[in-house]
Each structure stands twice: as C-alpha cells, then as structure tokens.
Amino acid sequence: MIDTLIHILALTAPVAMIFASLFAFTTWLERKILARIQNRIGPNYINIPFTKFRKTFGLLQPAADGFKMLVKEDIVPHGADRFLHLLAPILALVPAMMVLCLLPFDLPFANESMKRIHAAALDNAVLLFFGITSINTLAVFMAGWASRNKYSLLGGMRAVAQMVSYEIPLVLSAAVVIMAVGSLSAQKIVAAQSTHWFIFTPWGLAAFFIFFIASLAETNRSPFDLPEAESEIIAGYFTEYSGFKFALFFLGEYLSIFAINGLAVTLFFGGGNGPWVQAHPWLSCVWFLAKIFGLIFIIIWLRGTVPRLRVDQLMAFAWKFLMPLSILNLFVAAVALKVQQPWLTWPLCALVLYAAAHGLSRLQQKNVGPRTYQYAE
Amino acid sequence: MIEQVAFYILSAVAVLGALLAVSRRNLVHGVFALLLFFAALSGLFVMLLADYVAAVQVLVYIGAVGILLLFTIMLTEHVTGDDLRRLGVRGWFWGLLLAVAVPAVLILPAVLNEKSAKAAPIVVAQGNPALANNATQANTVKALGKVLMEKYVVPLEVLALLLTAALIGAVAVAHAPEKDASGKDTPA
Amino acid sequence: MSNLTLEHYLILSAVLLGIGLLGVFTRRNVIVVLFSIEILFNAANLNFIAFWRFGDQPEALMGPIFALFAIAVAAAEVAVGLALVIAVYRHFKTVDLEKLDTLKEE
Structure with a gap:
C-alpha cells in the first residue's frame, strides 16, 4: 500500500514540477511572441544581479516578475470573505496540478512496475480529467464572489457560464476518440495511435477543431477572455487579488x-x-512537450490576432454552433469507424461536416443586424 | 491501517461538510460545504473500489450540481448569499429528534446483532478477500460499460429520455415570461 | 484488506442520513432543503456501493449501476427543482417555505 503510494508520488510529482517550471518559460514566450506580432521587441534585458551581464534576451523576466509578486503587499478588500478569498487561488491551482498528473507522460526513469501502476491507477483518466477540471469553475466563482466587488462577481459569473457551456462540446469531441479506442485510459488511447494519429481522420480533425476552440474558452484565453476582459470589467474575477495570490x-x-x-x-x-521513439524511449516526453508547445504557440498567435467576442455571441457560438456540430461529428465518426474505407470516408465525412458547419453558420448570420440595447430600469 | 486512517479522515470531512451545509446561514458557504461533502464521499467511493462512480460523482455533483445551486442562489437570494431569516426555530426540536432517532433505529440492529452474533450473523459483513480481488477485476470501466449497454440498456435509454425531459422542463419552468412594451408580463 | 467492515460504512451512511433529515426538517429555505435532499441521496448511494463491495456478487456490478442511475436521476431532480425555485421566487419574491402556504386554509 505504502509502496504504491510512493510509486505514484514518484511518477506524479516530477510531472507537476516540470510543468510548473515550464510555466515561467511560457510567460516569457508569450510576451516575446505577442511583442513580435505587435511589432515590438518585448522583454529583452534583465541583468543578472550583482553583475553587468545584460544579454539574457529577457529570459530572466519571469524570475523578476515572480520576485516582484512575492514581495508585493497582499491586499484583502474590506468586507471580503477572508477565508474563501484565500481558498480560491489554491483551489484554482490544485486541480490543474492534479490533471497534469493524469496525462500519459512517460518519464524516462520510470521502470516497468511503476508504469503498470500508473496505467492501472488511471483506468478512466479522461473522465477524471473532465471531472477535476470542472472544479476550476468553482475556484473562479469563489474568487469572484469572495472579493465583494461587482466587477469580480460579474467576471466570475461570466466565467462560470462560459466554462459550463463550453464543457459540453469539449467532452463530446473527446468522446469521439474514446468511442474509437474503446477505452478511457490515456495510455491505451496513445497506444491506439502508434501508427495513425486521430488528427489524420476526418472525424478526428473536426473533433480536434471543436476541442481546441472549446479548450480556449475553457481556459479563458483570447478570443474568449471575457471573464477577464480588462477593458470591460477591469480584470474580472481576480481584480481584487494581488501579490502571491x-x-x-x-x-x-x-x-x-x-x-x-x-x-x-x-x-x-x-x-x-513520434519518430525515433522506438530506439530512444526518452524522446517520448520530448515529443509530448514539443507538441504541447506547438499548440501553445497557436494559442498565443490567436491572442495576438483575434478580437474578443461579445457575451451573446459567445453563448450562441457554444450552444448553437459547436454543440450541434460535435453531436453530428459523433454520428459521422460512428459511420466512418464502421465503413473503414479511407477513400470513401474522407470525402463523405468532410462533405457532411462542412455542409453542417456552413449551414449552422448561415443560420447564425440570419440574426445579425443592428444591435438592440436594453437598459436597466 | 492506512485505509482505516483514510476512512476516518474522509468520514469526518463528510460529516463536517454535511453539518456545515445544513447549518450555515450563508447559502454560498453552505454550497461550498456541500461540495466538500461530495468530494469526501467521492473519496469513500474510491476506497470502495468504485472509482468510476467516484469520477462521475466529481463530474456531476461538484461540476454541475454545485454550479447550478450557486446560480440559483445568485438569481433568487441576495448576492451575498446571506439567509437573513433565523434558522427554523419552530420545528427544531422535532426535527432534531427525528434526525437522531432515524439513524439510531438504523444503527441499533447492527450493534445489537454484533453483541448476539450467533442469533443472526450478518453474512455479508466480512469483506471476503477473494471477492474483493474479483471486484477489482470486475470493476473496470469496460465491464461496467458492457453491463450498461447489454443488461441495463432499456433503463439507460429511459434515463436519457428523463434527462432530456428534465432539461427541457427546467428551461420551460425557469424561463422568464416575455415582457411586452408596457413592461407587463404576458402569459407564455 | 484491513478490517474495515460493512458496518463502518453503514453507520457513516446512517449518520449522514440523519444530518440530511435534520436539514429537511429544520431549515425553511428551499435551497437548503434541496442541499439536504442531496445529502440524503448521497447517503443512500454510499449504502449501495458498500453493499455491493461487501456483498457476495461483486461481479454483477449492481451497486455501481444503481449508484450511477441514482446520480443521474438526482441531477435531473436538482435541475427541475432549482428551476421551480426560480419560478417560485419570481412569483412570491421569497424562497421561505413557511411563507409559501397559499394552499393552506385561512
């Protein structure tokens, strides 16, 4: 029993630590890429303390930011719910760390028995993933509510509505893959793609696009960053947070x-x-991280490019476009898996999905017109 | 040993969460206490090797029911969640009596039986290790899915229908009546 | 397997049931009564799972199946119940159970 616990800890703690340290690098990456998109340079020099060495390309910026955060005053607004105000950031962080440990991240030093324990413990990893990420929503609400600030509460409510709505297409598009593999285990899903990634199937491609868009909304990223829209509601649910929180x-x-x-x-x-993984197993986690960073690059690119949606557009997009499309995709995938003829399924699936997407977007555009304003009475 | 410690911690958290949920005046605090209770119960499900049910518990109760409760509080009570009325004073004595009596009646037979174990031994009470191992193997998600899609497929479909009906019904009931130009409610 | 027995779980479940009953009987806010009903549901679910786990037919998977169905029905119940709460609030401007007595004879 204790052995199992130690094994699981040895497998999961490094994963959480790797990603926590990559966080610093990602903030730097985001600032750099955004700066290039906006024709700026971005952070480019932070000198190493007590030396004259300045040419660090701004790589030490996250360290400086972190230090600043630590020494800043921690302000709790008067009238705020002190306990929940403290609990919210913790509750935002812990589920994120927990779900990272569910990923099929092959650590180079893990031996066979450790791997077996990991795989057995995560027999329904994908389901657990969605369960635990939904705790995040609560943290956001808790932060917004406990701050006793109308902007915080508005941001919190926006975030909750958005995250609950986009969870449906997110889960439905993941369900396509689960249906194809016949397992909720992340290891088995990866093993099923050893020769043919699911992105290279028509339904997989469609599901990935839905998943990606829904995941942007789920993590409150631009163009779905309404909960923290600076120009509308200051910073949303973390308006009243400072310093370490x-x-x-x-x-x-x-x-x-x-x-x-x-x-x-x-x-x-x-x-x-990926290539050469058979010969060098340690490459597998490098590939994993490289793919994640590829997607993160696209996310940052989108942030620099696309303007923010309106609240009604946001909800309509989730319920009237993404959800019907993801349900249709489930049927398309079922047919495609039954037919198993690539030359037939590709055109057929692409046609059905494209027609559906086109029709749905036309339906939505029908309502586009002058805005009507409703004022509080 | 470690299982006993885990059991006692989880049950203490569950009882504490449930007590706070029914006794807190502030409804939002009540919801968060209730969620603590749900989380502890999901931990207990894991201890009973029902990890699929535990995951569903987290997904449905913490992810969906909790949010629904919070939204309803925001839409009905004060945004601060304070229940300004007193706790129900009128019926507290009988309520407390019933709340103690019912579990007591449920627990007593087990306690009495243990003392006169020969009278009617509870066969199922001893967790048979062989069965426990069987349960571990039987409880894969795959087995559950097979049973759900073969033996229990009709209840499953009925359940799907029920959930759809509940979804539509909830929207229909909670939907605000349309307001005409004069600001008066028009019947739907 | 350590010596955690079925009784441990049954006693816990009975205690939780008692707490749920306490909430149903003493609180007057509809939403808190709904909390308490959820606690009752969960206490029953714990029993289902415990009986399945310590029962003599674990491979039949009756406990988890029943618990899953109960969770789904409870979710539907909460959705409709809360919708009713919102409708009631809109009409009476209160969710206090003592004041929702228009069917009572004067």
Missing part, C-alpha cells in the same frame, strides 16, 4: 492550459509517439 491564479491558469493541451495531444496527436 495573484501569482497563484496566474500559475493555475497556465497549468490548466498545459493540461488541456496535453489532453489534446493525447487524444489527437498520439501523445508521446
């Missing part, structure tokens, strides 16, 4: 981006599969 929120947000993209890689990009 704010840093925890920030960390939790990035960790959940890692986690959900890790799940996308697991479901559609074959996890750690």
Whole structure:
C-alpha cells in the first residue's frame, strides 16, 4: 500500500514540477511572441544581479516578475470573505496540478512496475480529467464572489457560464476518440495511435477543431477572455487579488492550459509517439512537450490576432454552433469507424461536416443586424 | 491501517461538510460545504473500489450540481448569499429528534446483532478477500460499460429520455415570461 | 484488506442520513432543503456501493449501476427543482417555505 503510494508520488510529482517550471518559460514566450506580432521587441534585458551581464534576451523576466509578486503587499478588500478569498487561488491551482498528473507522460526513469501502476491507477483518466477540471469553475466563482466587488462577481459569473457551456462540446469531441479506442485510459488511447494519429481522420480533425476552440474558452484565453476582459470589467474575477495570490491564479491558469493541451495531444496527436521513439524511449516526453508547445504557440498567435467576442455571441457560438456540430461529428465518426474505407470516408465525412458547419453558420448570420440595447430600469 | 486512517479522515470531512451545509446561514458557504461533502464521499467511493462512480460523482455533483445551486442562489437570494431569516426555530426540536432517532433505529440492529452474533450473523459483513480481488477485476470501466449497454440498456435509454425531459422542463419552468412594451408580463 | 467492515460504512451512511433529515426538517429555505435532499441521496448511494463491495456478487456490478442511475436521476431532480425555485421566487419574491402556504386554509 505504502509502496504504491510512493510509486505514484514518484511518477506524479516530477510531472507537476516540470510543468510548473515550464510555466515561467511560457510567460516569457508569450510576451516575446505577442511583442513580435505587435511589432515590438518585448522583454529583452534583465541583468543578472550583482553583475553587468545584460544579454539574457529577457529570459530572466519571469524570475523578476515572480520576485516582484512575492514581495508585493497582499491586499484583502474590506468586507471580503477572508477565508474563501484565500481558498480560491489554491483551489484554482490544485486541480490543474492534479490533471497534469493524469496525462500519459512517460518519464524516462520510470521502470516497468511503476508504469503498470500508473496505467492501472488511471483506468478512466479522461473522465477524471473532465471531472477535476470542472472544479476550476468553482475556484473562479469563489474568487469572484469572495472579493465583494461587482466587477469580480460579474467576471466570475461570466466565467462560470462560459466554462459550463463550453464543457459540453469539449467532452463530446473527446468522446469521439474514446468511442474509437474503446477505452478511457490515456495510455491505451496513445497506444491506439502508434501508427495513425486521430488528427489524420476526418472525424478526428473536426473533433480536434471543436476541442481546441472549446479548450480556449475553457481556459479563458483570447478570443474568449471575457471573464477577464480588462477593458470591460477591469480584470474580472481576480481584480481584487494581488501579490502571491495573484501569482497563484496566474500559475493555475497556465497549468490548466498545459493540461488541456496535453489532453489534446493525447487524444489527437498520439501523445508521446513520434519518430525515433522506438530506439530512444526518452524522446517520448520530448515529443509530448514539443507538441504541447506547438499548440501553445497557436494559442498565443490567436491572442495576438483575434478580437474578443461579445457575451451573446459567445453563448450562441457554444450552444448553437459547436454543440450541434460535435453531436453530428459523433454520428459521422460512428459511420466512418464502421465503413473503414479511407477513400470513401474522407470525402463523405468532410462533405457532411462542412455542409453542417456552413449551414449552422448561415443560420447564425440570419440574426445579425443592428444591435438592440436594453437598459436597466 | 492506512485505509482505516483514510476512512476516518474522509468520514469526518463528510460529516463536517454535511453539518456545515445544513447549518450555515450563508447559502454560498453552505454550497461550498456541500461540495466538500461530495468530494469526501467521492473519496469513500474510491476506497470502495468504485472509482468510476467516484469520477462521475466529481463530474456531476461538484461540476454541475454545485454550479447550478450557486446560480440559483445568485438569481433568487441576495448576492451575498446571506439567509437573513433565523434558522427554523419552530420545528427544531422535532426535527432534531427525528434526525437522531432515524439513524439510531438504523444503527441499533447492527450493534445489537454484533453483541448476539450467533442469533443472526450478518453474512455479508466480512469483506471476503477473494471477492474483493474479483471486484477489482470486475470493476473496470469496460465491464461496467458492457453491463450498461447489454443488461441495463432499456433503463439507460429511459434515463436519457428523463434527462432530456428534465432539461427541457427546467428551461420551460425557469424561463422568464416575455415582457411586452408596457413592461407587463404576458402569459407564455 | 484491513478490517474495515460493512458496518463502518453503514453507520457513516446512517449518520449522514440523519444530518440530511435534520436539514429537511429544520431549515425553511428551499435551497437548503434541496442541499439536504442531496445529502440524503448521497447517503443512500454510499449504502449501495458498500453493499455491493461487501456483498457476495461483486461481479454483477449492481451497486455501481444503481449508484450511477441514482446520480443521474438526482441531477435531473436538482435541475427541475432549482428551476421551480426560480419560478417560485419570481412569483412570491421569497424562497421561505413557511411563507409559501397559499394552499393552506385561512
């Protein structure tokens, strides 16, 4: 019993630590890429303390930011619910770390028995993943409510509505892969893609797009960053957070981006599969991280490019476009898996899905017109 | 040993969460206490080797029911969640009596039986290790899915229908009546 | 397997049932009564799983199946119940059970 616990700890703690340290690098990456998109340079020099060495390409920026966060005053608003105000950032961080440990991340030093324990413990990893990420929603609400600030509460309510709505297409598009593999275990899903990634099937491609869009909304990333829209409601649910608690929120947000993209890689990009992995097993985690960072690059690119949606557009997009499409995709995948003829399924599936997407978007555009405003009475 | 410690911690958390949920005046605090209770119960399900049920418990209760409760509180009570009325004073004595009496009646036979174990031994009470191992193997998600899609497929379909009906019914009931230009409610 | 027996779980479940009953009987806010009903549901679920686990037919999977169905029905019940709460609040501007007595004879 204790042995099992130690094994599980040895397998999961390094994963959480790897991603927590990659968080710093990702914030730097995001600032750099956004800067290039906006024709700026971005952070480019932070000198190493007590030396004159300055040419660090801004790589020490996250360390400086972290230090600043730590020494900042921790402010709890008057009238706030002190306990829940403290609990919210912790609750935002812990589920993100937990789901990271569910990913089929092959650590180089893991031996066979450890791997077996890991696989057995995660027999329904994908289901657990969705269960635990839904705790995140509560943390956001808790932060918004406990701050006793109308902007925080508005941001929190927005976030909850958004996350609950986008969870449905997210789960439905993941269900396609689960149906194809016949297992909820992340290891088995990866093993099923050893030769043919699911992104290279028509339904897999469609499911990936739905999953990716829904995951952007789920992690409150642009263009779905309404809960923290600076120009509308200051910073949403973490308006009243400062110092270390704010840093925890920030960390939790990035960790959940890692986690959900890790799940996308697991479901559609074959996890750690890639060239030369057979010969060098340690490459598998490198491939895994490389794929995650590929997706993160796209996310940052989108943030620099696409404007933010309106609240009604956001909800309509989830319920009237993504959800019907993902349900249809489930049927298409069932047919495609039954037919098993690539030359037939590709055109057929592509046609059905494209027609559905086109029709749904036309239906939505019918309601586009002058906005009507409703004022509070 | 470790299982006993885990059991006692989890049951203490469950009881504490449930007590706080029914006794807190602030409804939002009550919801969070209730979620603590759900989480502890899901841990107990894991201890009973029903890990699929535990995952569903987290997904449905913490992810969906909790959010639903919070939204309802925001839509009905004060946003701060304070229940300004007193706790129900009128019926507290009988309520407490019933709340103690019912579990007592449920527990007593087990306690009495243990003392006169020969009278009617509870066969199922001893967790048979062989069966426990069987349960571990039987409880894969695959077995559950097979049973659900073969033996219990009709209840499953009925359940799907029920959930759809509940979804539509909830929207229909909670939907605000349309307001006409004069601001008066028009019947739907 | 250590010596955790069925009774441990049954006693816990009975205690939780008592707490749920306490909430149903003493609180007057509809939403808190709904909390308590959820606690009752969960106490029953714990019993299902415990009886399955310590029963003599674990491979029949009756316990988890019943618990799953109970969870799904409970979810439907909460959705409809809360919708009713919202409708009632809109009409009476209160969710206090003592004040929702228009069917009572004066």
